[in-house]
Amino acid sequence: MVFKILISDPLSEDGIFPLREADNIEVVIDTGLSKEELLNKIGDFDGLLVRSQTQVTREVIETGHNLKVIGRAGVGVDNIDLDAATENGMIVVNAPDGNTNSAAEHTMAMLMSLARNIPQAYLSIKDKKWDRKSYVGVELRDKTLGIVGLGRIGAEVARRAKGQRMNVIAYDPFFTKEKAEALGIEHGTLDEVLAVGDFITVHTPLLKETRHIINKEAFAKMKDGVRVINCARGGIINEDDLYDAIVEGKVAGAALDVFEEEPAVDHKVLNLKEVIATPHLGASTIEAQENVAIDVSHDVVRILSGGLARNPVNIPSVPREVMRKIEPYFYLSEKLGLFLAHLEEEVISEININYAGDLTALEIAPLTQNTLKGLLSRYLGSNVNNVNAAYLAERKGITIHEKKTSAARGFTNLITVEIITKSTKRRVSGTLLNGLGARIVKVDDYSMDVIPEGHLLLVHHKDQPGAIGRVGNLLAENDVNIATMQVGRLHIGGNAIMMLTIDRPLTKEELEQIRAMEGFDRVTAVDL
Numbered sequence: 001m002v003f004k005i006l007i008s009d010p011l012s013e014d015g016i017f018p019l020r021e022a023d024n025i026e027v028v029i030d031t032g033l034s035k036e037e038l039l040n041k042i043g044d045f046d047g048l049l050v051r052s053q054t055q056v057t058r059e060v061i062e063t064g065h066n067l068k069v070i071g072r073a074g075v076g077v078d079n080i081d082l083d084a085a086t087e088n089g090m091i092v093v094n095a096p097d098g099n100t101n102s103a104a105e106h107t108m109a110m111l112m113s114l115a116r117n118i119p120q121a122y123l124s125i126k127d128k129k130w131d132r133k134s135y136v137g138v139e140l141r142d143k144t145l146g147i148v149g150l151g152r153i154g155a156e157v158a159r160r161a162k163g164q165r166m167n168v169i170a171y172d173p174f175f176t177k178e179k180a181e182a183l184g185i186e187h188g189t190l191d192e193v194l195a196v197g198d199f200i201t202v203h204t205p206l207l208k209e210t211r212h213i214i215n216k217e218a219f220a221k222m223k224d225g226v227r228v229i230n231c232a233r234g235g236i237i238n239e240d241d242l243y244d245a246i247v248e249g250k251v252a253g254a255a256l257d258v259f260e261e262e263p264a265v266d267h268k269v270l271n272l273k274e275v276i277a278t279p280h281l282g283a284s285t286i287e288a289q290e291n292v293a294i295d296v297s298h299d300v301v302r303i304l305s306g307g308l309a310r311n312p313v314n315i316p317s318v319p320r321e322v323m324r325k326i327e328p329y330f331y332l333s334e335k336l337g338l339f340l341a342h343l344e345e346e347v348i349s350e351i352n353i354n355y356a357g358d359l360t361a362l363e364i365a366p367l368t369q370n371t372l373k374g375l376l377s378r379y380l381g382s383n384v385n386n387v388n389a390a391y392l393a394e395r396k397g398i399t400i401h402e403k404k405t406s407a408a409r410g411f412t413n414l415i416t417v418e419i420i421t422k423s424t425k426r427r428v429s430g431t432l433l434n435g436l437g438a439r440i441v442k443v444d445d446y447s448m449d450v451i452p453e454g455h456l457l458l459v460h461h462k463d464q465p466g467a468i469g470r471v472g473n474l475l476a477e478n479d480v481n482i483a484t485m486q487v488g489r490l491h492i493g494g495n496a497i498m499m500l501t502i503d504r505p506l507t508k509e510e511l512e513q514i515r516a517m518e519g520f521d522r523v524t525a526v527d528l
């Protein structure tokens with residue numbers, strides 16, 4: 001059988017040699033297709049290779065009923081509907097390492113251009129002007145670079161900035177003091193990074209958590225005259241707020257490679273002389289394009305020959321018989337992981353997952369993967385999946401233990417997940433109630449009975465009259481409806497918690513109002 005592969009974005013011809021060399025693969029290159037043209041063609045193909053331009057929507061995936069593999073020659077998979085691919089049994093692979101170097105170098109190029117006004121001066125001299133006054137820049141030496149997101153690219157940028165004799169401080173939920181020492185940079189909270197950076201560069205994926213992480217409030221926390229850089233994903237910086245911050249004189253300049261909407265040519269921010277920009281060129285080098293095309297092509301060949309992919313992004317097929325038995329627990333395990341991710345801001349060093357009761361008879365590895373996926377998804381979004389969750393957790397320095405025990409404390413099945421950080425342990429237990437679905441039945445030492453979905457509010461407080469009423473009143477005043485409420489305490493007058501399900505997420509201000517109330521230790525919003 002010959003498999004037909006469509007390449008719909010420009011890929012390095014040298015990099016796709018693994019496809020060209022395979023006897024059973026025919027390559028068709030057709031870039032710049034309209035949505036309709038892609039839909040008309042895709043039904044004929046067994047594989048699709050893209051970069052960030054082709055939008056691999058559910059419609060494309062469902063129309064491409066022969067597709068077995070979708071390859072992304074690059075990192076970000078936000079242009080591919082992963083759920084639709086998984087539902088339709090297609091493996092999605094990417095090339096996470098091949099363009100790291102180029103993206104880091106592009107960030108440094110933008111940083112230096114921004115500091116020395118090189119694009120503006122270039123335009124001026126091309127306009128036959130010899131203007132030496134308007135483009136006085138600033139040095140990098142002894143300035144502080146704040147990095148938000150210290151993954152592959154963030155860490156490479158940190159190393160290079162050190163070479164420019166800059167001070168570097170970074171924030172990443174998985175960034176430890178030990179890693180900071182190893183890199184020779186400082187470790188800070190998000191607010192600390194924003195407060196001290198002369199330059200701030202973002203290197204996170206675009207997630208619910210990171211969308212507009214650099215917004216009006218964040219700009220207000222920065223130094224006057226700060227310069228910001230986004231070579232990661234459009235939407236991490238709120239472009240309208242950036243515009244205002246530049247016009248108001250708070251921000252001295254910005255370098256943007258990526259935009260909320262691409263192609264971006266009309267955004268008002270591009271009219272500002274303080275903004276320099278490139279059209280999503282971070283990975284556009286001969287080397288990076290060759291690397292990512294080679295990596296993704298090898299994976300496509302492996303998959304089509306029945307082998308295992310090196311860089312899978314979505315779920316692999318679990319044998320049907322195993323899946324049938326464990327499937328009911330999938331939802332519960334993911335929600336328990338995600339729930340815990342909200343409880344702790346400190347770096348997690350260990351995760352213990354205990355399966356009890358009926359679960360002891362089942363294969364639990366896919367459930368552990370799913371719990372880890374839930375936990376890490378808060379930080380890594382769709383880059384974490386059931387295939388790579390354990391690998392990514394270990395790479396983040398997290399030790400994973402899974403165990404089966406018979407004692408299920410009165411439940412027929414019980415999953416208990418515990419996370420350990422340097423200073424604390426947090427624990428949540430859940431069960432699948434026959435006919436009633438998933439329930440959280442314990443949070444730390446407190447018994448509960450809560451459906452793990454929607455917007456939850458967890459309040460730790462002292463067991464004293466009026467505590468519940470105060471929260472209830474505040475929510476009512478803000479027109480927030482309470483759907484369910486559970487309370488638990490260790491002993492009369494001691495520590496207690498209340499867990500509420502509410503009909504909409506609270507704003508930062510509403511959360512702060514509750515936190516400011518007397519007798520409340522910790523107030524956590526959890527979105528499941």
Ligand SMILES: NC(=O)c1ccc[n+]([C@@H]2O[C@H](COP(=O)([O-])OP(=O)(O)OC[C@H]3O[C@@H](n4cnc5c(N)ncnc54)[C@H](O)[C@@H]3O)[C@@H](O)[C@H]2O)c1
Nearest residue numbers: 076103149150151152153172203204205231232282283379
């Ligand atoms: N401009 C380009 O052409 C180009 C090229 C390559 C990659 N990228 C983009 O660059 C970004 C980084 O890529 P990478 O390969 O370094 O990814 P990575 O997964 O190695 O690193 C991302 C880091 O962000 C951290 N993070 C997640 N949520 C965070 C939060 N709320 N606050 C702070 N940190 C958070 C994660 O813990 C992780 O360490 C991605 O968005 C990727 O798509 C852009």
Ligand SMILES: O=C(O)[C@H](O)COP(=O)(O)O
Nearest residue numbers: 051052053074075076283
């Ligand atoms: O996520 C990535 O790998 C980069 O944004 C590169 O995108 P590109 O392949 O479209 O250049």
